[in-house]
Amino acid sequence: MPRDPFTAKVDGCSNDMCASDSYTGDSYTSDGKPHRGGRRTRSWRWSAGAAVILAASCSLAPGGEDLAAWVEHNVDDVVSIYKDFHRQPELSFHEQQTARRLAELLRVEADSVTEGVGGYGVVGVMKSGEGPTVMLRADMDGLPVVERTDLDYASQVLTKDKRGATVGVMHACGHDIHMANLIGVARWLNAHRSQWRGTVVMIFQPAEERGAGAEAMLNDGLFQRFPRPDYALALHVDPTLDAGRVACRSGFILANVDSVDITIHGRGGHGAHPYATIDPIVIAARFVLDLQTIVSREVKPIEPAVVTVGSIRAGTKHNIIPDTCHLQLTVRSYAEEVRRQLHESIQRKAEAAAAGAGAPPPDVRVSEGTPSLWNDPELVGRVAAVLRDVLGQDNVEQGEPSMGGEDFSRYGKAGVPIMMFRLGAISRQRLEDYRRQGQTVPSLHSALFYPDPRETLATGMTAMISATKDLLAAPDGTPEP
Ligand SMILES: [Zn+2]
Ligand SMILES: [Zn+2]
Numbered sequence: 001m002p003r004d005p006f007t008a009k010v011d012g013c014s015n016d017m018c019a020s021d022s023y024t025g026d027s028y029t030s031d032g033k034p035h036r037g038g039r040r041t042r043s044w045r046w047s048a049g050a051a052v053i054l055a056a057s058c059s060l061a062p063g064g065e066d067l068a069a070w071v072e073h074n075v076d077d078v079v080s081i082y083k084d085f086h087r088q089p090e091l092s093f094h095e096q097q098t099a100r101r102l103a104e105l106l107r108v109e110a111d112s113v114t115e116g117v118g119g120y121g122v123v124g125v126m127k128s129g130e131g132p133t134v135m136l137r138a139d140m141d142g143l144p145v146v147e148r149t150d151l152d153y154a155s156q157v158l159t160k161d162k163r164g165a166t167v168g169v170m171h172a173c174g175h176d177i178h179m180a181n182l183i184g185v186a187r188w189l190n191a192h193r194s195q196w197r198g199t200v201v202m203i204f205q206p207a208e209e210r211g212a213g214a215e216a217m218l219n220d221g222l223f224q225r226f227p228r229p230d231y232a233l234a235l236h237v238d239p240t241l242d243a244g245r246v247a248c249r250s251g252f253i254l255a256n257v258d259s260v261d262i263t264i265h266g267r268g269g270h271g272a273h274p275y276a277t278i279d280p281i282v283i284a285a286r287f288v289l290d291l292q293t294i295v296s297r298e299v300k301p302i303e304p305a306v307v308t309v310g311s312i313r314a315g316t317k318h319n320i321i322p323d324t325c326h327l328q329l330t331v332r333s334y335a336e337e338v339r340r341q342l343h344e345s346i347q348r349k350a351e352a353a354a355a356g357a358g359a360p361p362p363d364v365r366v367s368e369g370t371p372s373l374w375n376d377p378e379l380v381g382r383v384a385a386v387l388r389d390v391l392g393q394d395n396v397e398q399g400e401p402s403m404g405g406e407d408f409s410r411y412g413k414a415g416v417p418i419m420m421f422r423l424g425a426i427s428r429q430r431l432e433d434y435r436r437q438g439q440t441v442p443s444l445h446s447a448l449f450y451p452d453p454r455e456t457l458a459t460g461m462t463a464m465i466s467a468t469k470d471l472l473a474a475p476d477g478t479p480e481p
Contacts, residue, residue, distance in 0.1 A: 067390070067465060070188060071458050078187075078461065079453045081105065082180035083153040089142025089171040091159065092207040095120040098140050098179070102204045105183050109190035110202065114226070118216030122204040123226055126189055131198025134471050135229035135416070136185060136464065137408060138178035139208035145170040148447040173444045174237030174425060177451055179204060181235070181423075181460040188465045196472035199227045205407075211257065211370040214410040223414060231379055231471050232411045232418045235460060239441050241424035242431050243455035246387055246463055247399035248421045250380040254373035255304070255332040256339045257405030262287075262327040262350055263363040271319035278359045280325035281314050287353035288312070288327070294345045299338060306332040306403050307342060332403045334372045373409035376417035383419055383467045390466040391459065423460045425451035 090098050099120040106113045110124030117123050120140065146168030147155045157169040182202055189200055203222070207213035223229075241247055264287070266280030291307050299305045307329060314325035331346070333339045343366050350362045388396045399422050412418040426441060430452065434441050442448035 067188075067462060070191075071184075071461050071465075074184060074187060075454055075458045075461070078180050078184040078457050081183055082176055082453050082457060085176035085179055086151075086171050087153050087155055087157075089155050089157055089169045089176070090140075091144060091169055092141040092210040092212070093119060094159075095140045095206045099204065099206070102140070102179060102183070106186060106202065106204075109183075109186040117203075117222060117225075118206065118213060118218070118220040120206040121213065121217045121220070121222075123217075123222070124186065124202040125226055126186070126193075126200045126202070127198075128189075128193040128472075129197045131196070131472055132230040133199040133201060133227045134468050135201040135203060135232040135411070136182055136468065137203045137205055137232060137234040137411070138182040139175045139205045139213065139408075140179060141175060141207055141209050141213070142169050142171045143173060143209055143445060144168065145172045145445065145447050147172070149450045151450055170447065172446060172449050173209065174449075174451055175208065177237050177423075177425065177453065177456055177460065178235065180453075181457055181464060184457060184461040185464045185468065188461065189468065196469050198472040200468065200472070201226050201229055208407055211405065211407045214407040218410060218414055223416075229411075229416050231376075232408075232416045233383070233464065233467055233471075234408045234418070234420045235423045235464065236406070236420060237425035237444070237451055237456065238422040239426050239443060239449060239451070241397070241422055241426075242428040243424045243426060243452050244391070244428070244459050245395045245397060245424040246391065246421050246459065247397040247424075248375075248380055248384040248387065248419070249399035249401065250375050250377035251401075252304075252334040252372055252374050253399060253401050253420065254370075254406050254409065255306070255334055255403040256336075256372045257369040258331045258339065258343070259367045259369055260327075260329040260331055260343075260346055261363075261365045261367070262329070262346075264325045264327070264350070264354060265360045265362060266321070266323060266325070266357070267359075268321050268323040271321055274321060277321040278357055279321050280323070280359065281321070283353050283357045283359055284312055284314065284325040284327060286356070287350060290349045290353060291329075291346065294342060294349070298345055299341060303338045304332075304334050304401070304403060305338055305342060306330070307346070331366075332405070334401075370405035370407045371409045371413050373406050373418075373420060374412055375419045376412070379417045379419045382470065383421070386466050386470045387421075387463055390462055421463070423456060423463070425456045427452040427455055 088097060099115055099122050102122045103113050103115050106122065106124040110126045112125045114123045144167045147170040155170045158166050159169055161167050186202055205213040205217055264280040264283050266278040266283065269277035288309050294307050295305045309327055309329050311328035312325065315322040331342050333342055347364050350364050354362045384396060408420050431441065
Protein backbone atom coordinates (compact mmCIF):
# COMPACT_ATOMS: atom_id res chain seq x y z
CA MET A 1 0.00 0.00 0.00
CA PRO A 2 0.92 3.55 -0.58
CA ARG A 3 2.73 6.14 1.30
CA ASP A 4 0.26 7.92 3.44
CA PRO A 5 -1.69 6.32 6.22
CA PHE A 6 -4.46 4.96 4.10
CA THR A 7 -3.35 5.37 0.57
CA ALA A 8 -0.49 2.99 0.41
CA LYS A 9 -2.17 0.20 2.19
CA VAL A 10 -4.69 -1.73 0.36
CA ASP A 11 -3.75 -0.17 -2.88
CA GLY A 12 -2.08 -3.03 -4.50
CA CYS A 13 -4.80 -5.45 -3.77
CA SER A 14 -7.24 -6.26 -6.48
CA ASN A 15 -5.96 -3.46 -8.60
CA ASP A 16 -2.84 -5.05 -9.75
CA MET A 17 -4.77 -8.11 -10.72
CA CYS A 18 -1.69 -10.17 -10.33
CA ALA A 19 -1.23 -12.75 -13.03
CA SER A 20 -2.10 -16.03 -11.48
CA ASP A 21 -0.41 -18.84 -13.24
CA SER A 22 -0.35 -22.54 -12.98
CA TYR A 23 1.10 -23.29 -9.60
CA THR A 24 3.80 -25.85 -9.43
CA GLY A 25 5.64 -24.53 -6.42
CA ASP A 26 6.62 -26.22 -3.25
CA SER A 27 4.06 -27.72 -1.03
CA TYR A 28 4.12 -28.21 2.66
CA THR A 29 3.68 -31.46 4.37
CA SER A 30 1.45 -31.70 7.31
CA ASP A 31 2.33 -34.55 9.52
CA GLY A 32 0.67 -33.38 12.69
CA LYS A 33 -2.89 -33.97 13.68
CA PRO A 34 -4.79 -31.37 15.55
CA HIS A 35 -5.99 -32.43 18.93
CA ARG A 36 -9.70 -32.28 18.46
CA GLY A 37 -10.85 -33.53 21.76
CA GLY A 38 -10.41 -30.57 24.01
CA ARG A 39 -11.17 -26.97 23.65
CA ARG A 40 -8.50 -25.81 25.95
CA THR A 41 -5.40 -27.62 24.87
CA ARG A 42 -3.79 -28.38 21.60
CA SER A 43 -0.64 -29.61 20.11
CA TRP A 44 0.29 -29.74 16.50
CA ARG A 45 3.21 -29.89 14.25
CA TRP A 46 3.73 -28.47 10.84
CA SER A 47 6.82 -29.65 9.17
CA ALA A 48 7.44 -26.77 6.81
CA GLY A 49 11.12 -26.32 7.40
CA ALA A 50 11.03 -29.04 10.01
CA ALA A 51 9.64 -26.56 12.46
CA VAL A 52 7.84 -28.19 15.29
CA ILE A 53 5.62 -25.86 17.14
CA LEU A 54 3.90 -26.81 20.29
CA ALA A 55 1.13 -24.49 21.08
CA ALA A 56 0.61 -23.84 24.72
CA SER A 57 -2.66 -24.25 26.46
CA CYS A 58 -4.30 -21.07 25.56
CA SER A 59 -6.53 -20.45 28.50
CA LEU A 60 -4.79 -21.13 31.75
CA ALA A 61 -6.66 -18.60 33.74
CA PRO A 62 -10.37 -18.37 34.39
CA GLY A 63 -12.66 -16.32 32.20
CA GLY A 64 -11.74 -12.98 33.67
CA GLU A 65 -8.17 -13.28 32.51
CA ASP A 66 -6.62 -10.09 31.30
CA LEU A 67 -6.54 -9.87 27.51
CA ALA A 68 -3.10 -8.29 27.43
CA ALA A 69 -1.69 -11.15 29.49
CA TRP A 70 -3.36 -13.70 27.23
CA VAL A 71 -1.96 -12.04 24.13
CA GLU A 72 1.50 -11.88 25.61
CA HIS A 73 1.25 -15.56 26.51
CA ASN A 74 0.10 -16.61 23.04
CA VAL A 75 1.64 -14.20 20.58
CA ASP A 76 4.84 -16.16 20.02
CA ASP A 77 2.88 -19.20 18.90
CA VAL A 78 0.91 -17.05 16.52
CA VAL A 79 4.14 -15.54 15.19
CA SER A 80 5.35 -19.09 14.48
CA ILE A 81 2.15 -19.75 12.54
CA TYR A 82 2.72 -16.51 10.67
CA LYS A 83 6.27 -17.47 9.74
CA ASP A 84 5.12 -20.82 8.41
CA PHE A 85 2.57 -19.10 6.20
CA HIS A 86 5.21 -16.61 5.12
CA ARG A 87 7.59 -19.37 4.06
CA GLN A 88 4.93 -21.10 1.98
CA PRO A 89 2.94 -18.56 -0.03
CA GLU A 90 0.61 -19.62 -2.80
CA LEU A 91 -0.80 -17.56 -5.65
CA SER A 92 -4.44 -16.57 -6.06
CA PHE A 93 -6.66 -19.57 -6.90
CA HIS A 94 -3.87 -21.94 -5.85
CA GLU A 95 -4.13 -21.69 -2.05
CA GLN A 96 -4.54 -25.42 -1.59
CA GLN A 97 -1.93 -26.13 1.07
CA THR A 98 -2.65 -22.88 2.87
CA ALA A 99 -6.30 -23.88 3.10
CA ARG A 100 -5.45 -27.32 4.39
CA ARG A 101 -3.22 -25.89 7.09
CA LEU A 102 -5.80 -23.29 8.09
CA ALA A 103 -8.49 -25.95 8.36
CA GLU A 104 -6.25 -28.02 10.63
CA LEU A 105 -5.63 -25.07 12.91
CA LEU A 106 -9.25 -23.99 12.88
CA ARG A 107 -10.63 -27.43 13.70
CA VAL A 108 -9.00 -27.19 17.11
CA GLU A 109 -11.07 -24.10 17.88
CA ALA A 110 -14.27 -23.99 15.86
CA ASP A 111 -17.46 -26.05 16.16
CA SER A 112 -17.46 -26.70 12.43
CA VAL A 113 -14.96 -26.14 9.66
CA THR A 114 -15.85 -26.29 5.98
CA GLU A 115 -13.26 -26.34 3.23
CA GLY A 116 -13.67 -25.67 -0.47
CA VAL A 117 -16.02 -22.71 -0.19
CA GLY A 118 -15.62 -20.62 -3.35
CA GLY A 119 -12.45 -22.42 -4.36
CA TYR A 120 -10.02 -22.84 -1.51
CA GLY A 121 -12.01 -20.78 0.98
CA VAL A 122 -12.29 -22.07 4.54
CA VAL A 123 -15.16 -21.27 6.92
CA GLY A 124 -15.16 -21.93 10.64
CA VAL A 125 -18.21 -21.40 12.83
CA MET A 126 -18.13 -21.03 16.59
CA LYS A 127 -21.17 -20.54 18.80
CA SER A 128 -21.67 -19.48 22.36
CA GLY A 129 -25.36 -19.21 23.14
CA GLU A 130 -27.79 -16.80 21.55
CA GLY A 131 -26.68 -13.48 20.19
CA PRO A 132 -25.60 -11.67 17.04
CA THR A 133 -23.42 -13.15 14.34
CA VAL A 134 -20.06 -11.59 13.56
CA MET A 135 -18.01 -12.53 10.51
CA LEU A 136 -14.24 -12.15 10.65
CA ARG A 137 -12.39 -12.33 7.37
CA ALA A 138 -8.75 -12.97 6.45
CA ASP A 139 -7.41 -13.30 2.93
CA MET A 140 -5.04 -16.05 1.91
CA ASP A 141 -3.16 -15.41 -1.31
CA GLY A 142 0.41 -14.37 -2.04
CA LEU A 143 1.82 -12.53 -5.05
CA PRO A 144 4.13 -13.36 -7.96
CA VAL A 145 7.08 -11.53 -6.40
CA VAL A 146 10.59 -12.83 -5.74
CA GLU A 147 11.21 -12.02 -2.09
CA ARG A 148 14.31 -9.93 -1.48
CA THR A 149 14.24 -9.63 2.28
CA ASP A 150 17.02 -11.22 4.29
CA LEU A 151 14.64 -12.86 6.72
CA ASP A 152 15.49 -16.37 7.83
CA TYR A 153 11.87 -17.25 7.11
CA ALA A 154 11.83 -15.63 3.66
CA SER A 155 9.92 -17.41 0.93
CA GLN A 156 12.01 -19.52 -1.42
CA VAL A 157 8.97 -20.67 -3.35
CA LEU A 158 9.13 -20.63 -7.12
CA THR A 159 6.39 -21.50 -9.54
CA LYS A 160 5.78 -21.48 -13.27
CA ASP A 161 3.56 -18.99 -14.97
CA LYS A 162 1.34 -20.02 -17.85
CA ARG A 163 4.09 -19.24 -20.32
CA GLY A 164 6.41 -21.57 -18.47
CA ALA A 165 8.55 -18.81 -17.00
CA THR A 166 9.72 -19.22 -13.42
CA VAL A 167 8.33 -16.66 -10.99
CA GLY A 168 8.75 -16.27 -7.27
CA VAL A 169 5.84 -16.26 -4.84
CA MET A 170 5.74 -14.02 -1.80
CA HIS A 171 3.31 -12.90 0.86
CA ALA A 172 4.08 -9.31 -0.07
CA CYS A 173 0.67 -7.94 0.97
CA GLY A 174 0.62 -9.25 4.52
CA HIS A 175 -2.14 -11.80 4.06
CA ASP A 176 0.01 -14.18 6.12
CA ILE A 177 -0.37 -11.77 9.03
CA HIS A 178 -4.12 -11.64 8.46
CA MET A 179 -4.41 -15.44 8.56
CA ALA A 180 -2.23 -15.92 11.63
CA ASN A 181 -4.05 -13.10 13.38
CA LEU A 182 -7.43 -14.69 12.80
CA ILE A 183 -6.18 -18.05 14.06
CA GLY A 184 -5.03 -16.25 17.21
CA VAL A 185 -8.44 -14.62 17.55
CA ALA A 186 -10.10 -18.02 17.13
CA ARG A 187 -8.00 -19.37 19.97
CA TRP A 188 -9.07 -16.62 22.30
CA LEU A 189 -12.72 -16.93 21.33
CA ASN A 190 -12.69 -20.67 21.91
CA ALA A 191 -10.90 -20.39 25.21
CA HIS A 192 -13.19 -17.66 26.50
CA ARG A 193 -16.66 -18.67 25.37
CA SER A 194 -18.10 -17.48 28.64
CA GLN A 195 -17.13 -13.93 27.70
CA TRP A 196 -19.27 -13.62 24.57
CA ARG A 197 -22.68 -14.57 23.29
CA GLY A 198 -23.61 -15.31 19.73
CA THR A 199 -21.95 -16.78 16.67
CA VAL A 200 -18.61 -16.10 15.05
CA VAL A 201 -18.10 -17.01 11.40
CA MET A 202 -14.41 -16.97 10.54
CA ILE A 203 -13.69 -16.95 6.84
CA PHE A 204 -10.37 -17.41 5.11
CA GLN A 205 -10.86 -16.01 1.63
CA PRO A 206 -8.82 -16.95 -1.42
CA ALA A 207 -7.90 -14.85 -4.46
CA GLU A 208 -8.20 -11.37 -2.99
CA GLU A 209 -5.38 -10.13 -5.20
CA ARG A 210 -7.44 -11.05 -8.24
CA GLY A 211 -10.53 -9.38 -6.80
CA ALA A 212 -12.41 -12.65 -7.17
CA GLY A 213 -12.37 -14.60 -3.92
CA ALA A 214 -15.13 -12.78 -2.05
CA GLU A 215 -17.48 -13.08 -5.00
CA ALA A 216 -16.63 -16.78 -5.33
CA MET A 217 -17.43 -17.42 -1.67
CA LEU A 218 -20.68 -15.48 -1.87
CA ASN A 219 -21.68 -17.32 -5.04
CA ASP A 220 -20.93 -20.58 -3.25
CA GLY A 221 -23.55 -19.77 -0.64
CA LEU A 222 -21.50 -18.15 2.10
CA PHE A 223 -24.54 -16.35 3.50
CA GLN A 224 -26.93 -19.27 2.92
CA ARG A 225 -24.90 -22.27 4.03
CA PHE A 226 -23.50 -20.51 7.10
CA PRO A 227 -25.05 -18.06 9.56
CA ARG A 228 -25.63 -14.71 7.89
CA PRO A 229 -23.56 -12.08 9.72
CA ASP A 230 -24.96 -9.00 11.41
CA TYR A 231 -21.49 -7.44 11.14
CA ALA A 232 -18.28 -8.25 9.31
CA LEU A 233 -14.80 -7.14 10.30
CA ALA A 234 -11.44 -7.33 8.56
CA LEU A 235 -8.07 -5.68 8.91
CA HIS A 236 -5.22 -5.00 6.55
CA VAL A 237 -1.61 -4.40 7.46
CA ASP A 238 -0.24 -0.94 6.75
CA PRO A 239 3.50 -0.40 6.37
CA THR A 240 3.18 3.35 6.88
CA LEU A 241 1.66 2.99 10.31
CA ASP A 242 3.76 1.91 13.26
CA ALA A 243 3.00 -1.39 14.88
CA GLY A 244 0.85 -0.78 17.93
CA ARG A 245 -1.44 1.59 16.08
CA VAL A 246 -4.51 1.18 13.91
CA ALA A 247 -6.40 3.51 11.56
CA CYS A 248 -10.18 3.62 11.17
CA ARG A 249 -12.49 5.57 8.91
CA SER A 250 -16.21 5.69 8.21
CA GLY A 251 -17.75 5.67 4.76
CA PHE A 252 -15.85 5.14 1.53
CA ILE A 253 -12.26 4.08 2.09
CA LEU A 254 -11.50 2.18 -1.12
CA ALA A 255 -12.63 2.53 -4.72
CA ASN A 256 -14.58 0.83 -7.44
CA VAL A 257 -11.81 -0.73 -9.51
CA ASP A 258 -12.63 -1.48 -13.14
CA SER A 259 -10.43 -2.48 -16.04
CA VAL A 260 -11.09 -1.23 -19.55
CA ASP A 261 -9.57 -2.79 -22.66
CA ILE A 262 -9.78 -0.79 -25.85
CA THR A 263 -8.74 -1.79 -29.34
CA ILE A 264 -8.48 1.00 -31.87
CA HIS A 265 -8.79 -0.24 -35.41
CA GLY A 266 -6.87 1.58 -38.14
CA ARG A 267 -5.46 0.53 -41.47
CA GLY A 268 -1.81 -0.38 -41.52
CA GLY A 269 0.78 0.32 -44.17
CA HIS A 270 4.23 1.71 -44.88
CA GLY A 271 5.54 4.36 -42.51
CA ALA A 272 6.66 6.40 -45.50
CA HIS A 273 3.11 6.63 -46.83
CA PRO A 274 0.86 7.59 -43.91
CA TYR A 275 -1.70 9.18 -46.26
CA ALA A 276 -2.52 5.68 -47.43
CA THR A 277 -3.22 4.41 -43.90
CA ILE A 278 -5.36 5.14 -40.86
CA ASP A 279 -2.79 5.34 -38.10
CA PRO A 280 -4.19 3.84 -34.86
CA ILE A 281 -1.22 5.15 -32.86
CA VAL A 282 -2.08 8.75 -33.64
CA ILE A 283 -5.72 8.07 -32.79
CA ALA A 284 -4.60 6.52 -29.48
CA ALA A 285 -2.38 9.49 -28.69
CA ARG A 286 -5.27 11.90 -29.19
CA PHE A 287 -7.57 9.63 -27.23
CA VAL A 288 -5.20 9.42 -24.23
CA LEU A 289 -5.11 13.21 -23.99
CA ASP A 290 -8.87 13.45 -24.39
CA LEU A 291 -9.31 10.97 -21.52
CA GLN A 292 -7.64 13.49 -19.22
CA THR A 293 -10.63 15.78 -19.56
CA ILE A 294 -13.07 13.25 -18.11
CA VAL A 295 -11.98 13.76 -14.52
CA SER A 296 -11.00 17.41 -14.93
CA ARG A 297 -14.01 18.61 -16.99
CA GLU A 298 -16.86 16.11 -16.71
CA VAL A 299 -16.91 14.62 -13.23
CA LYS A 300 -17.99 16.80 -10.35
CA PRO A 301 -14.84 18.06 -8.61
CA ILE A 302 -15.96 16.75 -5.24
CA GLU A 303 -16.34 13.19 -6.55
CA PRO A 304 -13.18 11.09 -6.48
CA ALA A 305 -12.32 9.53 -9.83
CA VAL A 306 -9.23 8.22 -11.62
CA VAL A 307 -8.68 7.27 -15.25
CA THR A 308 -5.19 5.88 -15.82
CA VAL A 309 -3.85 4.43 -19.05
CA GLY A 310 -1.45 1.76 -17.87
CA SER A 311 -0.59 0.16 -21.18
CA ILE A 312 -0.50 1.02 -24.87
CA ARG A 313 0.69 -1.58 -27.30
CA ALA A 314 0.94 -1.28 -31.06
CA GLY A 315 3.34 -1.91 -33.85
CA THR A 316 6.45 -3.95 -34.49
CA LYS A 317 8.93 -1.76 -36.33
CA HIS A 318 9.97 1.80 -37.12
CA ASN A 319 8.54 1.99 -40.60
CA ILE A 320 5.31 0.03 -40.33
CA ILE A 321 2.02 1.64 -39.37
CA PRO A 322 0.10 -1.08 -37.52
CA ASP A 323 -3.50 -2.10 -38.00
CA THR A 324 -4.50 -1.79 -34.37
CA CYS A 325 -3.54 -0.25 -31.06
CA HIS A 326 -4.52 -1.79 -27.75
CA LEU A 327 -4.93 0.23 -24.55
CA GLN A 328 -5.48 -0.93 -20.98
CA LEU A 329 -6.99 1.42 -18.42
CA THR A 330 -7.69 1.27 -14.73
CA VAL A 331 -10.77 3.29 -13.83
CA ARG A 332 -11.64 4.14 -10.25
CA SER A 333 -14.42 5.87 -8.39
CA TYR A 334 -16.45 5.71 -5.20
CA ALA A 335 -20.01 6.44 -6.24
CA GLU A 336 -21.89 4.10 -8.56
CA GLU A 337 -23.19 6.99 -10.69
CA VAL A 338 -19.65 8.26 -11.18
CA ARG A 339 -18.58 4.77 -12.14
CA ARG A 340 -21.25 4.70 -14.85
CA GLN A 341 -20.35 8.19 -15.99
CA LEU A 342 -16.69 7.24 -16.40
CA HIS A 343 -17.55 4.18 -18.48
CA GLU A 344 -19.88 6.16 -20.74
CA SER A 345 -17.36 8.97 -21.22
CA ILE A 346 -14.57 6.57 -22.12
CA GLN A 347 -16.82 4.88 -24.66
CA ARG A 348 -17.84 8.21 -26.18
CA LYS A 349 -14.31 9.57 -26.41
CA ALA A 350 -12.99 6.36 -27.93
CA GLU A 351 -15.69 6.43 -30.59
CA ALA A 352 -15.09 10.12 -31.25
CA ALA A 353 -11.34 9.67 -31.62
CA ALA A 354 -11.85 6.88 -34.12
CA ALA A 355 -14.57 8.73 -36.02
CA GLY A 356 -12.40 11.84 -36.21
CA ALA A 357 -9.79 9.85 -38.11
CA GLY A 358 -12.27 8.04 -40.31
CA ALA A 359 -11.50 4.78 -38.54
CA PRO A 360 -14.00 2.02 -37.75
CA PRO A 361 -15.59 2.04 -34.28
CA PRO A 362 -13.21 0.82 -31.59
CA ASP A 363 -13.83 -2.15 -29.33
CA VAL A 364 -14.32 -1.05 -25.73
CA ARG A 365 -14.62 -3.75 -23.09
CA VAL A 366 -15.24 -2.87 -19.46
CA SER A 367 -14.48 -5.53 -16.86
CA GLU A 368 -16.13 -4.52 -13.64
CA GLY A 369 -13.75 -5.42 -10.86
CA THR A 370 -13.94 -4.72 -7.19
CA PRO A 371 -16.74 -2.52 -5.89
CA SER A 372 -15.90 0.39 -3.62
CA LEU A 373 -15.58 -0.34 0.07
CA TRP A 374 -17.92 1.56 2.34
CA ASN A 375 -17.28 1.22 6.05
CA ASP A 376 -20.53 1.30 7.99
CA PRO A 377 -20.37 4.51 10.09
CA GLU A 378 -22.27 3.09 13.05
CA LEU A 379 -20.08 0.01 13.18
CA VAL A 380 -16.92 2.10 12.81
CA GLY A 381 -18.05 4.39 15.60
CA ARG A 382 -18.64 1.48 17.92
CA VAL A 383 -15.47 -0.43 17.08
CA ALA A 384 -13.21 2.64 17.04
CA ALA A 385 -14.37 3.48 20.57
CA VAL A 386 -13.45 -0.03 21.69
CA LEU A 387 -10.07 0.21 19.99
CA ARG A 388 -9.31 3.55 21.59
CA ASP A 389 -10.18 2.06 24.92
CA VAL A 390 -8.00 -1.00 24.56
CA LEU A 391 -5.08 0.40 22.53
CA GLY A 392 -5.05 3.95 23.86
CA GLN A 393 -6.48 7.13 22.39
CA ASP A 394 -3.26 8.03 20.56
CA ASN A 395 -2.97 4.67 18.91
CA VAL A 396 -6.17 4.90 16.91
CA GLU A 397 -5.81 7.21 13.92
CA GLN A 398 -8.34 8.55 11.48
CA GLY A 399 -7.48 6.70 8.28
CA GLU A 400 -7.40 8.41 4.90
CA PRO A 401 -9.48 7.17 2.00
CA SER A 402 -7.69 5.68 -0.99
CA MET A 403 -8.42 4.84 -4.61
CA GLY A 404 -7.08 1.34 -4.06
CA GLY A 405 -9.45 -1.60 -4.02
CA GLU A 406 -10.31 -4.60 -1.84
CA ASP A 407 -12.94 -7.23 -2.40
CA PHE A 408 -13.96 -7.26 1.26
CA SER A 409 -16.34 -4.61 -0.09
CA ARG A 410 -18.50 -7.34 -1.61
CA TYR A 411 -19.75 -8.50 1.77
CA GLY A 412 -20.96 -4.96 2.35
CA LYS A 413 -22.59 -4.88 -1.07
CA ALA A 414 -24.38 -8.08 -0.05
CA GLY A 415 -26.08 -6.11 2.72
CA VAL A 416 -23.88 -6.69 5.75
CA PRO A 417 -22.51 -3.72 7.75
CA ILE A 418 -18.75 -4.04 7.30
CA MET A 419 -15.63 -2.43 8.65
CA MET A 420 -12.05 -2.80 7.51
CA PHE A 421 -9.35 -1.08 9.52
CA ARG A 422 -5.61 -0.65 9.06
CA LEU A 423 -3.14 -2.38 11.27
CA GLY A 424 0.29 -0.82 11.78
CA ALA A 425 2.93 -3.29 10.71
CA ILE A 426 6.37 -1.72 11.09
CA SER A 427 7.98 -1.02 14.45
CA ARG A 428 8.40 2.61 15.35
CA GLN A 429 12.15 2.12 15.50
CA ARG A 430 12.28 0.73 11.98
CA LEU A 431 10.09 3.51 10.61
CA GLU A 432 12.42 6.05 12.22
CA ASP A 433 15.43 4.27 10.75
CA TYR A 434 13.93 4.49 7.27
CA ARG A 435 13.19 8.18 7.73
CA ARG A 436 16.63 8.95 9.16
CA GLN A 437 18.28 7.25 6.21
CA GLY A 438 16.03 9.06 3.76
CA GLN A 439 14.56 5.78 2.57
CA THR A 440 11.00 5.05 1.62
CA VAL A 441 9.28 2.36 3.61
CA PRO A 442 8.81 -0.66 1.31
CA SER A 443 5.19 -0.60 0.25
CA LEU A 444 2.83 -3.51 0.09
CA HIS A 445 3.60 -5.71 -2.92
CA SER A 446 7.28 -4.75 -2.63
CA ALA A 447 9.84 -7.58 -2.63
CA LEU A 448 11.35 -5.83 0.40
CA PHE A 449 8.17 -5.48 2.48
CA TYR A 450 8.08 -7.30 5.78
CA PRO A 451 6.10 -6.58 8.92
CA ASP A 452 7.45 -6.81 12.45
CA PRO A 453 5.26 -9.75 13.33
CA ARG A 454 5.30 -9.81 17.11
CA GLU A 455 4.19 -6.22 17.60
CA THR A 456 1.83 -6.37 14.63
CA LEU A 457 0.10 -9.55 15.71
CA ALA A 458 -0.12 -8.54 19.35
CA THR A 459 -1.97 -5.40 18.30
CA GLY A 460 -4.00 -7.15 15.62
CA MET A 461 -5.23 -9.85 17.99
CA THR A 462 -5.95 -7.35 20.74
CA ALA A 463 -7.92 -5.16 18.35
CA MET A 464 -9.91 -7.91 16.67
CA ILE A 465 -10.65 -9.81 19.88
CA SER A 466 -11.81 -6.64 21.63
CA ALA A 467 -14.01 -5.57 18.73
CA THR A 468 -15.59 -9.01 18.39
CA LYS A 469 -16.14 -9.33 22.09
CA ASP A 470 -17.87 -5.97 22.16
CA LEU A 471 -20.15 -6.83 19.25
CA LEU A 472 -21.05 -10.08 20.98
CA ALA A 473 -21.55 -8.65 24.43
CA ALA A 474 -24.90 -8.61 26.16
CA PRO A 475 -27.06 -5.60 25.20
CA ASP A 476 -26.30 -3.84 28.45
CA GLY A 477 -22.59 -4.30 27.82
CA THR A 478 -22.20 -7.03 30.39
CA PRO A 479 -21.02 -10.24 28.82
CA GLU A 480 -23.05 -13.19 30.01
CA PRO A 481 -21.81 -16.68 30.46
ZN1 LIG B 1 -2.34 -6.80 -2.19
ZN1 LIG C 1 -3.80 -7.24 0.58
